[in-house]
Amino acid sequence: DAKTTQPTSMDCAEGRAANLPCNHSTISGNEYVYWYRQIHSQGPQYIIHGLKNNETNEMASLIITEDRKSSTLILPHATLRDTAVYYCIVRVAQRGIQGAQKLVFGQGTRLTINP
Amino acid sequence: GAVVSQHPSWVICKSGTSVKIECRSLDFQATTMFWYRQFPKQSLMLMATSNEGSKATYEQGVEKDKFLINHASLTLSTLTVTSAHPEDSSFYICSASQFQETQYFGPGTRLLVL
Numbered sequence: 001d002a003k004t005t006q007p008t009s010m011d012c013a014e015g016r017a018a019n020l021p022c023n024h025s026t027i028s029g030n031e032y033v034y035w036y037r038q039i040h041s042q043g044p045q046y047i048i049h050g051l052k053n054n055e056t057n058e059m060a061s062l063i064i065t066e067d068r069k070s071s072t073l074i075l076p077h078a079t080l081r082d083t084a085v086y087y088c089i090v091r092v093a094q095r096g097i098q099g100a101q102k103l104v105f106g107q108g109t110r111l112t113i114n115p
Numbered sequence: 116g117a118v119v120s121q122h123p124s125w126v127i128c129k130s131g132t133s134v135k136i137e138c139r140s141l142d143f144q145a146t147t148m149f150w151y152r153q154f155p156k157q158s159l160m161l162m163a164t165s166n167e168g169s170k171a172t173y174e175q176g177v178e179k180d181k182f183l184i185n186h187a188s189l190t191l192s193t194l195t196v197t198s199a200h201p202e203d204s205s206f207y208i209c210s211a212s213q214f215q216e217t218q219y220f221g222p223g224t225r226l227l228v229l
Contacts, residue, residue, distance in 0.1 A: 043221050044220045
């Protein structure tokens, strides 16, 4: 089962910042938080990931709370092309393969950017 | 960078036939590749994980004799759906990573079994 919970859907106006929350209260100390998005009928696109510190790249910013039990993905200036399902995922150890990690996808947040 | 391709992008086949889907990492060496399946309006479900040169590890409930996975090189993994039936119709997506780092996903293959 996925270790994260996210809102089912969100709306945001074009040009505004989109803030997508994620709860991961059972996360372990060495487990990373990953964010991907999936535009209809395409494979997921990697956005960003982090462990403890806040992270920023050309696509987004990731804010992780000090206790690591929740995080927020920020798209600073949302465009219509940002409409997608956003997945917050805790990467977990994989049984049976030493050192291996896997992603367990939840239902994600369907983000709609409105003109 | 980090581009993963899949071929074919869609395939239609008759019930009882086998279908092979290829997954390639174009600009990096993928020590690990993953295969997922996604049914309409559902999330991605991990089917199996394969390390280059090793047998794949299948998730619980996935039939290893039906979904054959080969990861013979650092840039290519294949998924063969054997004796496909209509219930196998789905969106199959692969991902690739190098040394357990970030997974990068392919564009997916839509399979329709008639």
